[in-house]
Amino acid sequence: MSRRALFLLALLSTTAAPALAEDTSPSLVERLETAPQIGSDERFIRFSPFVQFDGGWASSSPGDLLDPADRRNGEVRRGRLYTDFGYDDWGGRLTLDFANWEDAAVTYAYVNYKISEALTVQAGYQDIPFSLQNIMGSRSATFAEDGLNSTLQLSDAVGITALAHGERWSLQTGVFGGDINAQPFDDGVTLAARATYAPYLEGGDAVHLGLGLAGGFDRQEPLSFSGGVGTNLVSLSPVSTDDFEKPSKLLSLNGELTATLGRFTFQSEYTVSRVEAARGEEAVLHGGYVSALLFLTDDHRRYEVDGGQFERVKPAHSVSKGGIGAFEIGARLDALDLTDAEDGGAEIAGTAILNWYPTDILRFTASHTYTRVTDGPDEGDEVNATLLRAAIVY
DSSP states (O other): OHHHHHHHHHHHHHHHHHHHTSOSSSOHHHHHTSOOEEEOSSEEEEEEEEEEEEEEEEEEESGGGSOHHHHEEEEEEEEEEEEEEEETTEEEEEEEEGGGHHHHOEEEEEEEEEEETTEEEEEEEEEOTTOHHHHHHHHHOSSSSOOGGGGGSOOEEEEEEEEEEOSSEEEEEEEEOOOTTSOTTSSOEEEEEEEEEEEEEETTEEEEEEEEEEEEEEEOSOBOOBOOOSOTTOOOOSSBOOOBOSSEEEEEEEEEEEEEETTEEEEEEEEEEEEEETTSOEEEEEEEEEEEEEESSSOOOOEETTTTEEOOOOOSSOGGGTSOOEEEEEEEEEEEEOTTSTTOOEEEEEEEEEEEEOSTTEEEEEEEEEEEEEESTTTTOEEEEEEEEEEEEO
16 A cells, blocks of 8 residues: 555656746745646646545444454545546546556546537546536545445446536436446446536525436346445445346436535435346335535535536635635435345444645545444444545645
């Protein structure tokens, strides 16, 4: 892990070097906090490093639920380099993850074309438009880990998408194959769409409604679903299903209700998925979360109408400019019910979080999650997990 960390730090310093060599008119801090770019605003190549360092510890009841390696652990969770390009109405992104090179080296690989100010077509390996937390991604996420319902949501695939938006609404719809890191063109067909509407929109404040629909047909990879304990450092899944054998079908519905009002952020989603497998197995699985966050400083999380999502936090009073950055506290309640599947179970989880954004490119997070199995073979099992994270985000 130490070699990987050193490599990622070297990558970060290398990509930042072009900015340091430019004209000295911007301040040193401004140049360090700006992603290196070649070209103009209309025709460019931009390099944006993203590195996450995770550490933490966990305990369980009964005590033998956790492997010794899971009780205290640390890793470079993500080590990505985002390469974005634009050429007039054309654009695209290639993102490689050096921290997960063996399992998922490619995070994004797509090109897009802007047909008009309101309509864009995008092709390649990208997010399936279905849920808010997936569209926001890890760079803008409000919490350290996605809600438990993320196990029911298809995430990334090779496909083509149309993205349209208006003054208060957005619509994304597309057709997809599989994961570029596994079976990009041999894992059935998925159809997906996500629509959002902001009934209240005033400056950076907004109330947001969203609805996602997805159908995966003739899927060749076995489908399975599992819960979590609030941190990727712990490999334990308190509840899970057996594999639904191929070919299988997955139909999913996702609802969103969110708001950003002054210092306050509210975010919630609920997912219902029906899975059908070749040998006749059927199950309806569901789960969701409700979360609230509050800035303790004079800061605000802005809403982006074009994609129906929250923007990244940039502190009003950065440490680099003599301030203290942005401090934010929050809590989330999660629930996941897999009991309709054979040997499935149900769990609930509560998470408390503290986020500190010292500058535009730094984020530090401390969170604690309590998880309890409420139904199934392991009913009564409990896990407490604490996560500490440091991230460099361009």
